[in-house]
Amino acid sequence: DSGVTQTPKHLITATGQRVTLRCSPRSGDLSVYWYQQSLDQGLQFLIQYYNGEERAKGNILERFSAQQFPDLHSELNLSSLELGDSALYFCASSAGLAGGTNTGELFFGEGSRLTVL
């Protein structure tokens, strides 16, 4: 158990709909990252928050948005869903900003499997 909690574990919805994925980081971790993993792609970095503020944006579509709340949990909002958005969405957390003197390893949640029909 990594200590990172994601809900829901599975989600099935239709094209055009909107869903919200939730993530609670490990106790004490300030950084939250969102990744997308589809069958033909590796883990694709979407976005990072650090202590409530957006820190870095990766390959995140404009239809997607995220935020980190004062209690450090984070939500990823996916709207106008398309078939191609079907994927595993992982949240990860780390103690601080990557690039420090510690290893900066990421701890991953179990993921939310989104199926768009």
Added chain:
Amino acid sequence: GQNIDQPTEMTATEGAIVQINCTYQTSGFNGLFWYQQHAGEAPTFLSYNVLDGLEEKGRFSSFLSRSKGYSYLLLKELQMKDSASYLCAVRGLYSGAGSYQLTFGKGTKLSVIP
């Protein structure tokens, strides 16, 4: 930008040794990670290298050569439970972000056979 290459699939025999290679190109290199991911599960941290050389941790070892942009993960005394995907990830300066981020390779699916 970042570019990471690793073999798509490998097969090895229980009890044997297998080496999974990873080559990378990155800006502002700040460490290389190996993660293990069983199908449908979360990636879990295996090893970290930031300096050249070999890091050993039980049955798993990881090697890094920064000048060659090359790493490998060595798994000894293979067990059936080692069947999983192994992800090479490089921490480097992420373009447009001004921060360090982990970029993952597509992973190497290892199948351990009896």
